[in-house]
Amino acid sequence: MTKQPFRKAALTPQSLLEKLKSQGLIICNDQLALRCMAYVGHFRLKGYWFHLQDPSTKQFLPGTRFEEIYDHYECDREIRAVVMESAERLEVAVRSVICNFLSLKYSPHWFLDSRIFAPRGRSGVGQVLSKIEAEIERAGSRRYIQAYYRRYDDPYLPPSWAMSECVTLGTWSKIFAMLRDPADRRVIASKFGIKQVEVFESWLHTLTVLRNMAAHHDRFINVRIGVSPTNLKLKRIKFVDNKSVYASLTVMHVLLSAIGFDEPFKARLAALEVRYGSFHFQRMGFPDGWQVNETGWRVSQSPTNNSR
Template identity: 50%
Template sequence: MATSALRPFTKPASTPEQLLQKLKLCGLVVASDAQALAYLRGVGAYRLKGYWHQVQDPVTKRFPAGYDFEDIRQRCELDREVRAATIEAVDRLEVAIRSVMANHLSLTHSPHWFLEPRIFKPTEQWGIGKMVKKVEDEVGRSKGKAFIKHYFIQHDDPYLPPSWAISECVSFGMWSRTFAILRDPNDKKTIAKRFGVDQPQTFESWIHALTVLRNLAAHHGQLLNVQLGVAPAGYKKGGITFRQPKSFFAIATVVNYLLNQTGLPERWKLALSASFAAYPRVPMSELGFPTGWETAPGW
């Protein structure tokens, strides 16, 4: 009989002070114990480890000579600022994308297009039943909102509010998956062209990647030295190609291109530039950004 390699977890918890002492013994330079302890308490050593583990010797766990806690602090703060800018930018795009989709499909089909099976070509992963169930659930959770209350006070048929109302309830992920199963290529083309993309498949991959990025950022995921689980397609007509398609730079380029198409106020590029300037110890390459990124296609 094979012997299990699993063993009970026995590692004890450590105080921030104990953890700081351990880091110092591993060669970390700490100019201010007070500052380091504030981060170990307020951010947590386990989360901070995501910003230092890659520079440690895998066997001895020692830091390179002269490696300073300031390097860790700057990585943490840059990541936090970029994540906040990402949430703001994707929020702008989420509202714009769902507005364009809801408006086009309502005008082309009906205000209750999501109840019309003929306009969809379902897949095993996302069918009409799942889509309608998602709408029902989200509307149910939103019954306390004034605009949902108003519909049910005034109407009982159709049994759900119109598209422009449900768009304020359902998640970005629903819009991405629903775009993918639209049956008429003209629906997809019209929506994608509103964002300056004349290849619906490219736009489909972009909005799917945006949902992944949004979830990562919203749940405090680390962006430095992380490869996203999906890769946005390149857009040759726009000159947009990616050497590292799963890097943050790739999806950041998509965000910038789409934001520019909305004509709405946004701070994405300026926010990134300001953050890179504020934390000079962190190479932009840790987010996949090349030298001269400001003039790359899509920017």
């Protein structure tokens, strides 16, 4: 395909609003729409209306209202807030479990002992250690980091319980994946009610992706997740669509349940479904009646599709 220079001009919020009206979008509240154009952005909102347009003419489907799009955006924003809060809860739990177990079994500086890690090529322990060093350096102004270096110079990094406050969930996911001893991996996974270590490794990666999506303001409604969590056969969890948002949120649900913090997560999602409508949840792959089975969260029913 022959490429061409980009020649589109930037438009004012008012001009963008007029353009949307010319494309058939019904706008009942110009003030709300202008505020959204100015403080949310036309390009960001476009992700919430592209499925409501004719792909060839860019005209909106008959009867499409801006308020419908705004509700779509607000529902997604609130889901993102629930995911971010829950990911923070799980991130703290993951690093606490790994840190406590390995510190007691090996030493408070277990992460400096390369013998407990299996070789992983270019993404091995050396890369993870470099990441830890960089994160601790970035956190150098924190009181507990300064307190360590005022009193000690060996080892050259603070102990695990201080280090754990600095590094990211993605780093903890990699640390778990690189542990050499299968028994270590089993003990850590079992703390979250999972006996299959390969499942827990997959789910940690899924959790990292969810957390990063929420932190970077990605959409959750009407998207596909770039990771496929492994089925948990021992608990009869078999996803119909592993790349659906529903599958990844099920991972979060099960992990939160294992540490006793799942009720607010489920309750807030259920309240959002009531407030904004089930079709938003259907577009994330949630099946009808997802909140009423014996465990409080259905995981095997085929999702219902909704064109709007």
